[in-house]
Amino acid sequence: MDGEASSVYIVLYSVMPTSFSHVFDTPVYQGKTSFPTGVFINGQFRDGSEDTTIDVINPTNGSTITKVPEATAKDVDIAVEAAQKAFETVWGLNRPGSERSRLMIKLASAMEACADELAALDALDNGKTFNWAKAIDVPFAIELIRYYAGWADKIHGQVMETTEGKLTYTRHEPIGVVGQIIPWNYPLMMMCMKIGPALATGNCVVLKPSEFTPLSALRMCSLLKEVGFPPGVVNVLVGYGHTVGNAISTHNGIEKVAFTGSTLTGRKVMEAAAKSNLKNVTLELGGKSPNVIFNDADLEQAVNWSFWGIFWNHGQACIAGSRIFVQSGIYDKFLEKFTEKTKTIKMGDPFAADTYQGPQVSNIQHDRITGYIKSGKEQGATVHYGGEPYSGEGYFVNPTIFVDAKPDMKIMQEEIFGPVCCVVKFEDEDDVIRQANDTIYGLAAAVFSKNIDRALSVAHKLKAGSIWVNSYSHISVNAPFGGFKQSGIGREFGEEALHNYVNVKSVHVNLGLAVPEV
Numbered sequence: 243m244d245g246e247a248s249s250v251y252i253v254l255y256s257v258m259p260t261s262f263s264h265v266f267d268t269p270v271y272q273g274k275t276s277f278p279t280g281v282f283i284n285g286q287f288r289d290g291s292e293d294t295t296i297d298v299i300n301p302t303n304g305s306t307i308t309k310v311p312e313a314t315a316k317d318v319d320i321a322v323e324a325a326q327k328a329f330e331t332v333w334g335l336n337r338p339g340s341e342r343s344r345l346m347i348k349l350a351s352a353m354e355a356c357a358d359e360l361a362a363l364d365a366l367d368n369g370k371t372f373n374w375a376k377a378i379d380v381p382f383a384i385e386l387i388r389y390y391a392g393w394a395d396k397i398h399g400q401v402m403e404t405t406e407g408k409l410t411y412t413r414h415e416p417i418g419v420v421g422q423i424i425p426w427n428y429p430l431m432m433m434c435m436k437i438g439p440a441l442a443t444g445n446c447v448v449l450k451p452s453e454f455t456p457l458s459a460l461r462m463c464s465l466l467k468e469v470g471f472p473p474g475v476v477n478v479l480v481g482y483g484h485t486v487g488n489a490i491s492t493h494n495g496i497e498k499v500a501f502t503g504s505t506l507t508g509r510k511v512m513e514a515a516a517k518s519n520l521k522n523v524t525l526e527l528g529g530k531s532p533n534v535i536f537n538d539a540d541l542e543q544a545v546n547w548s549f550w551g552i553f554w555n556h557g558q559a560c561i562a563g564s565r566i567f568v569q570s571g572i573y574d575k576f577l578e579k580f581t582e583k584t585k586t587i588k589m590g591d592p593f594a595a596d597t598y599q600g601p602q603v604s605n606i607q608h609d610r611i612t613g614y615i616k617s618g619k620e621q622g623a624t625v626h627y628g629g630e631p632y633s634g635e636g637y638f639v640n641p642t643i644f645v646d647a648k649p650d651m652k653i654m655q656e657e658i659f660g661p662v663c664c665v666v667k668f669e670d671e672d673d674v675i676r677q678a679n680d681t682i683y684g685l686a687a688a689v690f691s692k693n694i695d696r697a698l699s700v701a702h703k704l705k706a707g708s709i710w711v712n713s714y715s716h717i718s719v720n721a722p723f724g725g726f727k728q729s730g731i732g733r734e735f736g737e738e739a740l741h742n743y744v745n746v747k748s749v750h751v752n753l754g755l756a757v758p759e760v
């Protein structure tokens with residue numbers, strides 16, 4: 243059921259809310275939002291097959307924002323069928339790239355027209371500040387859709403030089419139905435970074451947003467309809483990992499799955515893919531990224547970017563610079579200035595103008611992070627700043643800086659995914675390269691130095707998919723992004739991401755050659 247029809251549906255059959263309305267009357271945003279919710283399959287919002295709902299929680303105080311229909315494994319079957327039909331009739335090879343591009347550009351414009359509303363929805367169920375969502379998440383999400391719209395009519399193969407008697411060429415064909423499972427830390431951005439390359443290359447999508455942050459994805463479903471994406475091209479199923487996520491990973495009708503989330507779950511997705519139809523996987527997983535600051539760095543620049551590197555989005559970033567290595571010559575000065583800056587963090591309502599840090603997304607995350615803080619203390623690290631429990635309501639965690647952390651401590655090895663970092667002293671380059679590499683992860687890293695030789699040589703030695711020189715967490719839509727080691731498989735963003743969504747076919751055309759004779 244969709245649009246206006248949904249209210250009729252409520253009256254006749256269902257006790258479930260199938261739409262969401264909210265009035266934002268906040269210091270940073272005044273506006274109204276109202277849109278249908280539900281399991282979005284074949285262009286329609288429906289109740290889930292099991293008639294169950296998921297509570298969407300406001301992390302600021304734990305109250306329920308709304309209930310949305312829950313998708314389950316059976317809905318994945320229905321969605322795959324709809325996606326297959328769309329692929330075979332109105333999408334895939336049946337819709338020229340130029341037309342896919344046009345629709346995607348329209349989508350980007352529609353997003354732009356309700357940019358503040360999208361930012362407010364991400365702030366509401368995620369707890370990130372409206373100001374950051376508006377300044378970064380939403381514009382980046384729109385840019386991703388525009389960027390991949392630009393590729394949609396530029397997907398082509400090659401002609402291979404063979405012999406005069408033969409023409410050989412490749413085609414980059416869409417795979418078909420692809421599954422995409424995204425996390426809660428950048429809800430809108432993650433959705434766009436997944437559907438962008440998939441749609442540009444002509445695939446149909448079955449996407450599972452996080453059950454914690456479904457609102458912006460559901461709003462996007464209305465936009466997809468509004469701009470004219472044919473039914474079934476994008477299907478959005480809000481549900482849990484062990485049901486919908488598992489059904490996507492094991493489904494024989496899905497020939498590719500892209501997952502962003504923890505390394506633990508990534509392993510399960512890959513296992514499920516291997517045990518079912520050997521679908522190809524792209525995994526963007528955890529990190530424990532080193533941020534290396536040399537004596538000859540611009541101190542203020544290093545402090546500012548390191549601060550952003552760990553505290554942006556409340557530390558809920560796979561690329562968070564959670565291990566900050568500082569050379570002994572500037573260690574004390576760095577720590578002093580970095581701590582001073584950390585003290586300026588204003589925690590509170592994501593919709594207040596001066597809030598830098600809102601709550602963590604959920605109770606589970608809150609408890610995980612505070613568990614790590616406890617473990618750091620127990621294992622003998624020193625809390626330099628923060629560390630004590632937050633005293634008010636909501637899932638807030640005080641920004642925390644550890645010193646004296648040893649390489650084998652959990653806070654130095656495991657992804658905390660919160661506003662918690664270790665500042666560690668190092669002596670020389672070899673020493674810090676060795677320490678930086680001492681983790682199972684390899685997602686991102688940074689090096690601060692005004693000496694270009696040193697900066698680049700260290701950048702080349704660090705084992706990570708993205709390296710920043712004299713900045714941190716500064717990603718670009720056209721630069722590949724992904725992990726070394728257990729941080730993942732494959733690359734997103736840029737031209738690179740298109741490779742995840744095409745089957746390469748070689749066509750050999752005989753122009754009169756006879757069978758070879760021995």
Ligand SMILES: *[C@@H]1O[C@H](CO)[C@@H](O)[C@H](O)[C@H]1NC(C)=O
Nearest residue numbers: 300302303304305306591593
């Ligand atoms: C939770 O906070 C929201 C605003 O952020 C407010 O509308 C709601 O009434 C609060 N609920 C409780 C139970 O405090």
Ligand SMILES: *[C@@H]1O[C@H](CO)[C@@H](O)[C@H](O)[C@H]1NC(C)=O
Nearest residue numbers: 540541542543544545546547
């Ligand atoms: C560092 O941040 C402060 C406060 O935002 C700003 O005033 C200053 O210009 C920044 N310095 C550099 C080098 O970026």
Ligand SMILES: *[C@@H]1O[C@H](CO)[C@@H](O)[C@H](O)[C@H]1NC(C)=O
Nearest residue numbers: 676679680681682683705727
């Ligand atoms: C660090 O790098 C070396 C290769 O230079 C590798 O053999 C080793 O396993 C790495 N350490 C970790 C923990 O990944």
Ligand SMILES: *[C@@H]1O[C@H](CO)[C@@H](O)[C@H](O)[C@H]1NC(C)=O
Nearest residue numbers: 522523524731732733741742
């Ligand atoms: C499989 O996925 C990997 C990682 O995303 C990608 O590099 C590779 O090109 C894909 N292979 C096929 C056949 O799609």
